[in-house]
Amino acid sequence: MxxxxxxxxxxxxxxxxxxxxxxxxxxxxxxxxxxxxxxxxxxxxxxxxxxxxxxxxxxxxxxxxxxxxxxxxxxxxxxxxxxxxxxxxxxxxxxxxxxxxxxxxxxxxxxxxxxxxxxxxxxxxxxxxxxxxxxxxxxxxxxxxxxxxxxxxxxxxxxxxxxxxxxxxxxxxxxxxxxxxxxxxxxxxxxxxxxxxxxxxxxxxxxxxxxxxxxxxxxxxxxxxxxxxxxxxxxxxxxxxxxxxxxxxxxxxxxxxxxxxxxxxxxxxxxxxxxxxxxxxxxxxxxxxxxxxxxxxxxxxxxxxxxxxxxxxxxxxxxxxxxxxxxxxxxxxxxxxxxxxxxxxxxxxxxxxxxxxxxxxxxxxxxxxxxxxxxxxxxxxxxxxxxxxxxxxxxxxxxxxxxxxxxxxxxxxxxxxxxxxxxxxxxxxxxxxxxxxxxxxxxxVAGYTVVMHDLASAVILGVIVSALVFAWQHATHMGADVKHNEFGNKIYQLHGPLFFASVSSFKDMFDVANDPDDVVIDFYYTRVYDQSGLEAINSLAEKYESLGKRLHLTHLSKECRTLLDKAGDLVEINVSEDPQYHIATDRLA
Structure with missing residues (x-):
């Protein structure tokens, strides 16, 4: 400009x-x-x-x-x-x-x-x-x-x-x-x-x-x-x-x-x-x-x-x-x-x-x-x-x-x-x-504005397309580093956001049938963003339970812990290691 x-x-x-x-x-x-x-x-x-x-x-x-x-x-x-x-x-x-x-x-x-x-x-x-x-x-x-x-x-x-x-x-x-x-x-x-x-x-x-x-x-x-x-x-x-x-x-x-x-x-x-x-x-x-x-x-x-x-x-x-x-x-x-x-x-x-x-x-x-x-x-x-x-x-x-x-x-x-x-x-x-x-x-956005002469709709369209592009790109960023601790527990350390677009990749990471009796999912480097992610965790916990295995979640945010009610006793959270997440305030609005 x-x-x-x-x-x-x-x-x-x-x-x-x-x-x-x-x-x-x-x-x-x-x-x-x-x-x-x-x-x-x-x-x-x-x-x-x-x-x-x-x-x-x-x-x-x-x-x-x-x-x-x-x-x-x-x-x-x-x-x-x-x-x-x-x-x-x-x-x-x-x-x-x-x-x-x-x-x-x-x-x-x-x-x-x-x-x-x-x-x-x-x-x-x-x-x-x-x-x-x-x-x-x-x-x-x-x-x-x-x-x-x-x-x-x-x-x-x-x-x-x-x-x-x-x-x-x-x-x-x-x-x-x-x-x-x-x-x-x-x-x-x-x-x-x-x-x-x-x-x-x-x-x-x-x-x-x-x-x-x-x-x-x-x-x-x-x-x-x-x-x-x-x-x-x-x-x-x-x-x-x-x-x-x-x-x-x-x-x-x-x-x-x-x-x-x-x-x-x-x-x-x-x-x-x-x-x-x-x-x-x-x-x-x-x-x-x-x-x-x-x-x-x-x-x-x-x-x-x-x-x-x-x-x-x-x-x-x-x-x-x-x-x-x-x-x-x-x-x-x-x-x-x-x-x-x-x-x-x-x-x-x-x-x-x-x-x-x-x-x-x-x-x-x-x-x-x-x-x-x-x-x-x-x-x-x-x-x-x-x-x-x-x-x-x-x-x-x-x-x-x-x-x-x-x-x-x-x-x-x-x-x-x-x-x-x-x-x-x-x-x-x-x-x-x-x-x-x-x-x-x-x-x-520029083309829609010129052709349709509607700035408001052009902005809404641009935001929607940008959101879809963002979701598509971040859906491929979900991954996990797999390791075992001295007790024989298998630890999945997640990387990338867990939300509706990455749920499928999240589920494919786990080998429920061959995993040991205790499995740990470490959320230190990730965050659960929506109900789809929470439901995916609950579904995974039910699969492990059906095989007599236990699923432990660590470094899960306070918001996610409140919403994970369906997992009940299946979820074990290490509160002492859970980080504090801060949400933007309205002071800048």
Whole structure:
């Protein structure tokens, strides 16, 4: 990973400026994934505000940014389409309660189980997904209502501004680190874009260079031209116009999923047998202060039927949100060379989603792209996240017209630099030195992330495959040194772990029929890890007993001795020689 992520040191000035930079990048993200979820863009913006503010204050990872994300939006899109937006808010509240329960149960430490090859695959797959996701910003809405790529002069100008943005971010830190390079790049390219758009207009009067406002209107038009059935079903999205961790494009998604945009425009009018959108020129991000959802929306019945509907969605939201948040926490830990608190982050994410649901939000989790922008811009403390959230709300309340003029080219350039800094380039040189199994896991996780666009499932798959590889490899490590003592007893000194995969090798070591009357199994160099191992010992003891022989176990751990109740008097333990085994505490969680 490139070292420019580590160049900035934490300070109040850096936190404030980096928070402002992140807030600018949060606007299109929140709008985009609100459309993915099938809700109003303002819901996405308010969700990003509550999530960013609360996790910054009470979360376990200073400098990490949370907001409305594609991972959560994809889960709730079917719920909104089938049951209505009224069911979304209690689902998000229940998700928050479940996440807080996970944190209070100190289960955040489970993130330690993610192996390093899975982390490498996660990071590399994420970088590729973010890079591919920017292609959506090079599309525009054609006269027929379909999305097409830019061509000609608009494409060349946008590519030039993207390159200029990247050049500023790369070169400015070599001259000064007084201000975040990303913020300077966004402001400089925005001024240049404004001049270009004023000087050059299309025949229809549209901007040559797409802005945040243009993106919002494009999404609205796409939704209006492709209305949803009353009870549509969501499918897997394919790409996104902006750089969050999922590759979903709100424009193309709305076209393919037929998910409604929840009253962001006037109703569609019919003209000559073809649906045409009503006037969308006044669509924007301006709004007032958020209010409690039950003041504006009809309450759903509080009964078992409602719980039966929302609980599966809440479970999935809880799992997806925590996996992505804890993986982001681990990534920021590595970049900043500090350590966050997983359990506290679970509680913080839960509290944020709880409040977000109460105020009519769509829920969310940590945002990998925006978190990387933050640390790259020097944001290290909680103030950076607080600043980003407060600025985002200020944009909605006071500065919407200005924010809508930010060109997408500037934000795409910023995200391309995030891609360069995120990809673990050193992993390409490690292929020949890494075990083949680790290379396979890394490529599998990265490939699954790119193809399926589901980071949470990719991490789970990687952990499962790594566990299976580990079990297979250690199943062959079980062995024993056989010797006899002065009393004629046969001693098997075991080496290697005894667990479900090595049970067969363990049983094949013993010659029950020809062994002497007293047999000793020495566990000094090994450990029994699961019930399969305990059952194998009991089974072996029964075989020796059936032949009138006795089995003695030495150096067996206290936990195993407690569980070996089936062996009864057949088991003789040398307590004085048994070592003490220590279990990791929760202090590091």
């Amino acid at each position: 490139l070292n420019f992520f580590r160049q900035q040191s934490g300070s109040i000035k850096n936190d404030v400026l980096s928070g402002l930079t992140v807030s600018l990048a949060l606007v299109p993200e929140a709008i985009a994934f609100a459309f993915v979820a099938g809700v109003s863009p303002l819901i996405g913006l308010y969700s990003a505000f509550f999530l960013g503010l609360i996790t910054a204050i009470v979360g376990g990872r200073p400098g990490m940014i949370s907001g409305a994300t594609g991972a959560m939006a994809v889960v709730v899109v079917a719920l909104v389409a089938q049951h209505g937006v009224e069911y979304l808010f209690p689902t998000v509240i229940l998700c928050g309660l479940l996440q807080m329960a996970v944190g209070l149960g100190r289960l955040g430490k489970l993130i330690r189980m993610v192996p390093h090859p899975v982390m490498l695959g996660f990071v590399n797959g994420l970088a590729i997904v973010i890079g591919m996701a920017q292609l959506g910003s090079f599309k525009t809405l054609s006269a027929s209502g379909t999305l097409v790529y830019l061509t000609g002069t608009p494409l060349l100008i946008m590519l030039a501004l993207v390159a200029l943005t990247m050049a500023i971010i790369w070169l400015l830190p070599k001259l000064t680190t007084a201000v975040p390079a990303s913020l300077v790049a966004i402001l400089a390219v925005s001024c240049l874009s404004l001049a270009i758009n004023n000087a050059m207009k299309t025949e229809s009067g549209d901007n040559v260079l797409a802005t945040v406002g243009d993106m919002l209107r494009t999404n609205t038009q796409a939704a209006a031209l492709n209305p949803a059935p009353a009870h549509g079903h969501a499918q897997v999205p394919t790409e996104t116009p902006q750089g969050d961790e999922q590759a979903e494009s709100p424009q193309s998604l709305l076209v393919s999923l037929n998910v409604p945009a929840q009253s962001t425009t006037d109703p569609i009018v019919e003209a000559e047998g073809k649906a045409e959108p009503a006037e969308v020129a006044d669509v924007g991000i301006s709004g007032g202060l958020p209010t409690l959802f039950f003041l504006e929306h009809e309450l759903v019945p509080f009964n078992l039927v409602t719980l039966w509907i929302i609980f599966p969605y809440a479970i999935v939201l809880c799992g997806v949100g925590l996996i992505e948040s804890l993986m982001t926490l681990t990534l920021i830990d590595e970049i900043t060379e500090t350590r966050g608190k997983g359990n506290r982050e679970c509680i913080g994410q839960g509290a944020a989603n709880l409040v977000c649901g109460l105020f009519g939000g769509m829920g969310g989790c940590a945002m990998i792209g925006q978190s990387l922008i933050n640390v790259n811009s020097g944001g290290r403390g909680r103030l950076s996240g607080i600043t980003a959230a407060v600025c985002l709300l200020a944009f909605v309340l006071f500065l919407a017209p200005l924010i809508e003029q930010i060109p997408m080219a500037a934000l795409v350039g910023v995200m391309f630099m995030v891609v360069i800094g995120t990809f673990e380039w050193a992993s390409l040189k490690m292929f020949r030195r890494m075990p083949r199994s680790d290379v396979f896991v890394m490529v599998l």
